[in-house]
């Protein structure tokens with residue numbers, strides 16, 4: 682059963698069958714599981730995938746901003 686993963690570093694999608702293999706071919710980063718089913722992924726257009734990627738990017742950015750804020754509050 683293939684699962685769809687995305688790289689948090691270079692935002693490439695990858696299909697992975699076993700979890701230990703979930704590493705990015707491009708940058709070696711550990712991939713994150715997408716909330717997309719394999720069947721949905723193969724039916725997505727390039728545009729849909731780009732849209733998903735953009736959403737993911739802004740979520741990651743938001744997450745890092747929150748994390749930075751939390752760390753700053755802790756140490757200042």
Ligand SMILES: [Zn+2]
Pocket residue numbers: 688689690691692693705706707708709710
């Ligand atoms: Zn990558």
